[in-house]
Amino acid sequence: MEKVGDYDELVNLKATELRLGLPGTEETVSCGKSNKRALPDDDTEKEIESTGKTETASPPKAQIVGWPPVRSYRRNSIQTKKNESEGQGNYVKVSMDGAPYLRKIDLTVYKKYPELMKSLENMFKFSVGEYFEREGYKGSDFVPTYEDKDGDWMLVGDVPWEMFVSSCKRLRIMKGSEVKGLGCGV
Amino acid sequence: MTQDRSEMSEDDDDKQSPPLDLRSAAIAEPSSSSSSSSVVVVVDSTPNKSRNCISSSSSGSLTSQPFPDHVLENVLENVLQFLDSRCDRNAASLVCKSWWRVEASTRSEVFIGNCYALSPARLTQRFKRVSSFVLKGKPRFADFNLMPPDWGANFAPWVSTMAKAYPWLEKVDLKRMFVTDDDLALLADSFPGFKELILVCCEGFGTSGIAIVANKCRKLKVLDLIESEVTDDEVDWISCFPEDVTCLESLAFDCVEAPINFKALEGLVARSPFLKKLRLNRFVSLVELHRLLLGAPQLTSLGTGSFSHDEEPQSEQEPDYAAAFSACKSVVCLSGFRELMPEYLPAIYPVCANLTSLNFSYANISPDMFKPIIQNCHKLQVFWALDSICDEGLQAVAETCKELRELRIFPFDPREDSEGPVSEVGLQAISEGCRKLESILYFCQRMTNAAVIAMSENCPELTVFRLCIMGRHRPDHVTGKPMDEGFGAIVKNCKKLTRLAVSGLLTDQAFRYMGEYGKLVRTLSVAFAGDSDMALRHVLEGCPRLQKLEIRDSPFGDAALRSGMHRYYNMRFVWMSACSLSRGCCKDIASAMPNLVVEVIGSDDDDENRDYVETLYMYRSLDGPRKDAPKFVAIL
Numbered sequence: 049m050e051k052v053g054d055y056d057e058l059v060n061l062k063a064t065e066l067r068l069g070l071p072g073t074e075e076t077v078s079c080g081k082s083n084k085r086a087l088p089d090d091d092t093e094k095e096i097e098s099t100g101k102t103e104t105a106s107p108p109k110a111q112i113v114g115w116p117p118v119r120s121y122r123r124n125s126i127q128t129k130k131n132e133s134e135g136q137g138n139y140v141k142v143s144m145d146g147a148p149y150l151r152k153i154d155l156t157v158y159k160k161y162p163e164l165m166k167s168l169e170n171m172f173k174f175s176v177g178e179y180f181e182r183e184g185y186k187g188s189d190f191v192p193t194y195e196d197k198d199g200d201w202m203l204v205g206d207v208p209w210e211m212f213v214s215s216c217k218r219l220r221i222m223k224g225s226e227v228k229g230l231g232c233g234v
Numbered sequence: 235m236t237q238d239r240s241e242m243s244e245d246d247d248d249k250q251s252p253p254l255d256l257r258s259a260a261i262a263e264p265s266s267s268s269s270s271s272s273v274v275v276v277v278d279s280t281p282n283k284s285r286n287c288i289s290s291s292s293s294g295s296l297t298s299q300p301f302p303d304h305v306l307e308n309v310l311e312n313v314l315q316f317l318d319s320r321c322d323r324n325a326a327s328l329v330c331k332s333w334w335r336v337e338a339s340t341r342s343e344v345f346i347g348n349c350y351a352l353s354p355a356r357l358t359q360r361f362k363r364v365s366s367f368v369l370k371g372k373p374r375f376a377d378f379n380l381m382p383p384d385w386g387a388n389f390a391p392w393v394s395t396m397a398k399a400y401p402w403l404e405k406v407d408l409k410r411m412f413v414t415d416d417d418l419a420l421l422a423d424s425f426p427g428f429k430e431l432i433l434v435c436c437e438g439f440g441t442s443g444i445a446i447v448a449n450k451c452r453k454l455k456v457l458d459l460i461e462s463e464v465t466d467d468e469v470d471w472i473s474c475f476p477e478d479v480t481c482l483e484s485l486a487f488d489c490v491e492a493p494i495n496f497k498a499l500e501g502l503v504a505r506s507p508f509l510k511k512l513r514l515n516r517f518v519s520l521v522e523l524h525r526l527l528l529g530a531p532q533l534t535s536l537g538t539g540s541f542s543h544d545e546e547p548q549s550e551q552e553p554d555y556a557a558a559f560s561a562c563k564s565v566v567c568l569s570g571f572r573e574l575m576p577e578y579l580p581a582i583y584p585v586c587a588n589l590t591s592l593n594f595s596y597a598n599i600s601p602d603m604f605k606p607i608i609q610n611c612h613k614l615q616v617f618w619a620l621d622s623i624c625d626e627g628l629q630a631v632a633e634t635c636k637e638l639r640e641l642r643i644f645p646f647d648p649r650e651d652s653e654g655p656v657s658e659v660g661l662q663a664i665s666e667g668c669r670k671l672e673s674i675l676y677f678c679q680r681m682t683n684a685a686v687i688a689m690s691e692n693c694p695e696l697t698v699f700r701l702c703i704m705g706r707h708r709p710d711h712v713t714g715k716p717m718d719e720g721f722g723a724i725v726k727n728c729k730k731l732t733r734l735a736v737s738g739l740l741t742d743q744a745f746r747y748m749g750e751y752g753k754l755v756r757t758l759s760v761a762f763a764g765d766s767d768m769a770l771r772h773v774l775e776g777c778p779r780l781q782k783l784e785i786r787d788s789p790f791g792d793a794a795l796r797s798g799m800h801r802y803y804n805m806r807f808v809w810m811s812a813c814s815l816s817r818g819c820c821k822d823i824a825s826a827m828p829n830l831v832v833e834v835i836g837s838d839d840d841d842e843n844r845d846y847v848e849t850l851y852m853y854r855s856l857d858g859p860r861k862d863a864p865k866f867v868a869i870l
Contacts, residue, residue: 112650112706112787113378113379113380114375114378114379114380114786115378115650115704115706115761115762116645116648116649116650116677116702116704117377117378117702117761118378118644118645118648118677119377119378119435119461120377120378120379121461121463121489122461122595122596122644122648123648125572125596126596126598126620126646126647126648141544143544218544
């Protein structure tokens with residue numbers, strides 16, 4: 049109990065203190081209380097640990113339990129969007145023709161195409177055949193395609209991996225018959 | 235009530251249970267009964283006032299003639315049926331025993347603000363003809379992980395008791411309760427005429443429970459699942475609705491995180507001619523939404539689901555989404571946009587001019603996308619959004635939405651040290667443009683006293699003011715001063731204020747203002763504020779209407795807690811976590827106030843801190859401490 053009281057006295061002194069920093073910026077604080085509680089799903093804490101970069105000049109504050117007071121339901125709904133928009137992980141939707149549900153995967157988890165293919169095959173229980181540079185995929189009805197930044201639908205594997213990861217907006221596993229006309233890169 | 239008291243007969247000698255010494259003289263006062271106190275008046279004793287009734291014919295004997303009694307009670311019944319408001323009913327029930335009895339037998343809607351304030355048995359003993367039931371469970375701070383799971387608020391004992399007592403039950407509205415699939419099954423089995431199920435911020439059940447309700451409640455009009463946690467049992471609950479035409483008027487499942495059988499949903503909507511409100515979850519795509527809209531142009535309230543599409547659009551033309559929206563002339567309430575693809579937002583233009591309520595709070599919309607939309611929404615009264623619309627977006631709201639009553643701005647990045655795209659600029663603009671504002675919830679990183687003061691002066695209709703400056707202890711970022719004057723102005727100038735949530739750097743002075751001017755404040759939320767006990771004392775010794783007090787991480791100790799003992803029986807609850815309370819003091823209060831349940835939650839057992847109270851949650855109760863408290867709750 050003393051801890052909280054002391055801290056608050058300190059803050060009030062700070063309010064009158066002359067300093068060069070902007071009002072409102074403070075040193076890193078961690079509330080002692082939060083350490084006592086086991087938090088099964090404090091998304092904010094996990095996020096702080098996993099992110100390498102920080103936008104602010106000072107190190108990010110340790111997050112206090114339940115502060116700011118936003119319900120976890122809302123936090124979780126928005127969290128996914130944030131991950132997507134900040135490029136923290138690169139989540140893209142994956143759909144497969146004939147499958148009722150979409151999945152989402154994080155492309156940054158993979159280092160090259162075979163890893164990605166394996167994961168997709170496991171996810172949707174299909175197999176993708178072999179990739180040939182000129183003819184595309186052979187040996188299977190299913191063909192992995194993706195939509196790039198320009199809105200064009202391309203065959204997965206045509207461009208170097210890094211270029212693919214940075215330009216892929218969405219994945220679609222098409223059934224063979226629809227694949228006609230997909231340019232092989234050019 | 236203009237009943238001629240001289241004609242009332244003396245009460246019969248119906249023995250009541252011994253009067254409860256709640257020291258609740260305040261409840262007996264007519265003035266406080268007519269306040270918006272939302273407690274079920276559970277005083278079984280007859281207050282002194284009641285003894286004014288004197289029979290004109292008798293010589294004061296207790297044996298009254300049956301005939302005038304019955305006539306009187308019939309008359310009373312007929313009159314009391316017009317009383318809907320629970321405050322009026324509470325007041326009427328205190329007039330005398332006869333009125334108490336008649337009121338109890340005619341009250342059909344019961345509201346219970348704290349499920350542990352009384353036992354289900356007491357409810358069914360007093361009220362015999364309940365058809366509609368509102369029950370609230372956990373305190374609000376439980377939403378923010380400040381309370382361990384499995385604390386309680388179980389619906390089970392309530393549903394099992396009511397199943398026997400009120401077979402005609404039609405409506406159940408629960409908030410922050412723990413509801414299991416079994417509870418839902420019992421509900422579906424026990425109430426053949428069941429019409430409305432509303433679950434807000436509840437948990438403990440899944441799609442299997444919902445399926446049972448859908449299937450067995452043949453008269454179901456309303457099934458609203460709002461911000462609840464619903465486990466995905468992989469049950470196709472939409473298909474469980476009966477095959478024939480339904481009575482459905484409202485179906486809200488936007489919080490259900492499970493895919494939906496769209497064909498079944500389409501069929502359901504097609505055979506629900508009375509359906510006015512439909513709130514889809516994010517597993518319904520734009521294309522599917524389009525089809526639903528074409529089939530249900532009579533909707534008044536729509537939750538749009540994901541507002542995106544996952545499949546590649548067909549090579550033929552995309553559906554004309556705007557046309558579908560134009561056909562929905564009656565839509566006045568729009569929400570959803572869970573995975574918004576902004577390029578499709580213009581599809582809603584046709585309905586903007588009619589909208590009275592718009593919820594963009596799950597959509598990351600930039601000011602540029604937002605402004606063209608909001609400029610059409612002249613009739614808007616309720617608006618929720620993320621701070622991604624920036625101060626610029628708020629200025630656009632202020633320019634157009636002159637009818638705005640309620641505004642909620644949530645943070646896209648809910649962390650203390652995030653960049654805040656909204657500030658005092660947006661607040662100031664809203665205060666100048668939206669003079670009819672009644673309720674505001676505003677998350678920001680920067681604020682000034684000047685803007686808050688401006689709002690207090692420009693918006694006299696404010697009843698709810700909740701400002702959350704996300705960085706703790708942040709002062710006015712222009713002057714560097716505490717936020718005392720801003721909040722002071724709010725309590726001083728907003729004479730109708732009933733709910734207040736404060737934040738930023740606040741000294742005891744802010745609380746002095748609250749105590750002095752917060753005459754109608756019923757709910758007060760405090761976090762990381764104040765300097766000393768005096769702050770809490772100001773509030774407990776002032777604020778005559780205070781009902782719900784929730785405080786966290788503030789330096790308030792035993793002396794402050796003791797200073798409120800004269801009023802805890804008149805409050806629904808007090809929550810104090812991470813303050814400076816000792817177990818000894820809490821125990822003293824518990825001993826002194828037998829009808830107060832004093833829960834100490836989560837204190838560690840280590841010797842060092844044995845006396846320290848991590849979380850105090852205390853509330854009045856007519857039936858003593860609850861029997862279902864988990865191990866980490868100590869009831870003193």
